[in-house]
Amino acid sequence: MQFKDVVGQQRIKDKLVEGVRAGKVHHAQLFLGDTGHGSLALALAYAQYLNCQDPGPMDSCGQCGNCQKNYKLIHPDVHFSFPIVATKSANDDQDPKTGFYGQWRELIQETAYPSYNEWIKKIGQGEKQGNIPISEARSIIRKLSLKSHQGGYKVLIMWLPEFLGKEGNVLLKVLEEPSPATLFVLVAEDESQILTTILSRCQVIRIPRIAPADIAQSLEQVFATPPERATQTAALSEGSFRRAIEILQSGEDAFFVNFTKWVRLTFAHDYAALHNWSNETSGMGKENIKNFLIYSLGIFRECMLMKTGIHSLTKLVGQELEWVRDKFSPNIAESGLVPIVQLINQAHYHITRNANVKVVLFDLSLQISKYLR
Numbered sequence: 001m002q003f004k005d006v007v008g009q010q011r012i013k014d015k016l017v018e019g020v021r022a023g024k025v026h027h028a029q030l031f032l033g034d035t036g037h038g039s040l041a042l043a044l045a046y047a048q049y050l051n052c053q054d055p056g057p058m059d060s061c062g063q064c065g066n067c068q069k070n071y072k073l074i075h076p077d078v079h080f081s082f083p084i085v086a087t088k089s090a091n092d093d094q095d096p097k098t099g100f101y102g103q104w105r106e107l108i109q110e111t112a113y114p115s116y117n118e119w120i121k122k123i124g125q126g127e128k129q130g131n132i133p134i135s136e137a138r139s140i141i142r143k144l145s146l147k148s149h150q151g152g153y154k155v156l157i158m159w160l161p162e163f164l165g166k167e168g169n170v171l172l173k174v175l176e177e178p179s180p181a182t183l184f185v186l187v188a189e190d191e192s193q194i195l196t197t198i199l200s201r202c203q204v205i206r207i208p209r210i211a212p213a214d215i216a217q218s219l220e221q222v223f224a225t226p227p228e229r230a231t232q233t234a235a236l237s238e239g240s241f242r243r244a245i246e247i248l249q250s251g252e253d254a255f256f257v258n259f260t261k262w263v264r265l266t267f268a269h270d271y272a273a274l275h276n277w278s279n280e281t282s283g284m285g286k287e288n289i290k291n292f293l294i295y296s297l298g299i300f301r302e303c304m305l306m307k308t309g310i311h312s313l314t315k316l317v318g319q320e321l322e323w324v325r326d327k328f329s330p331n332i333a334e335s336g337l338v339p340i341v342q343l344i345n346q347a348h349y350h351i352t353r354n355a356n357v358k359v360v361l362f363d364l365s366l367q368i369s370k371y372l373r
């Protein structure tokens with residue numbers, strides 16, 4: 001991937017590129033930070049930049065043969081190491097992770113922000129503890145002793161060196177005295193779990209949280225998230241792009257389902273069911289309810305756009321778009337939209353000021369039902 005595909009982290013990107021351009025690439029670097037902050041994504045973009053045949057001042061070209069191979073994770077000089085669940089009696093002369101490489105490529109092509117659990121689930125080893133076995137460490141030494149295929153850098157990206165046991169110490173020699181144009185990038189989350197012998201030989205680069213504004217921008221660009229929701233999601237993401245996507249994916253569906261139910265009950269003026277709905281929804285927790293109200297505002301705003309014929313501005317996609325365009329928007333009077341938006345805004349304000357959530361939601365439902373027939 002290119003640096004431009006990595007969310008935020010401009011300061012780190014600049015630092016990495018500067019190092020390459022100044023010919024100062026420390027041969028053993030440890031990217032330390034939550035994978036959701038983009039530590040692995042940065043390592044991938046870094047390896048691609050180092051091997052690019054036509055690198056620019058900010059980024060790899062994305063076009064050359066090396067970039068193409070890096071996109072597909074098949075560059076012969078860029079190696080990966082990651083925790084696996086070793087099969088019994090693994091022969092030291094075999095590369096034990098050969099069988100996992102396909103799954104690794106699949107994972108990284110799905111997301112450059114994976115979690116360990118996601119990986120272990122992918123290789124079908126939910127219950128077992130992964131590790132980076134001695135045979136893998138030996139295989140790394142062998143690979144890095146070979147000549148570079150393309151005449152550029154040989155890079156080894158080790159994801160989660162925390163899983164390297166004491167046997168990992170066989171790597172110390174190559175970490176100390178690497179062959180020329182060789183780079184180790186260790187991508188770690190928990191400093192305290194790394195062999196101190198390894199840690200002490202690496203230049204540590206801390207990968208901080210991603211700025212919420214950068215996450216929001218990516219959510220808008222990549223997932224076509226409406227700006228308000230993108231901002232809200234980013235604010236809740238703790239600087240992790242991965243977490244933001246999780247919130248978006250779970251929240252979006254849950255909010256959509258809950259919203260359509262709410263609207264159906266208000267249209268039907270089913271007050272008993274609305275009372276139950278208010279009780280249920282209040283159980284989502286205050287922050288979620290506020291997000292739900294913001295989500296609802298978004299949908300009513302989309303309705304306004306459609307009512308005024310500005311379909312091109314809509315940010316909705318998929319089932320939400322179909323539902324709002326075909327079912328919801330045609331059945332709601334334009335005159336009701338402004339008061340409904342005001343009512344939801346008021347409800348949001350009252351919840352922020354610690355009003356009783358159940359009462360606010362039920363009252364809101366009753367008032368909105370006046371405008372929905």
Ligand SMILES: [Zn+2]
Nearest residue numbers: 052061064067
């Ligand atoms: Zn290139």
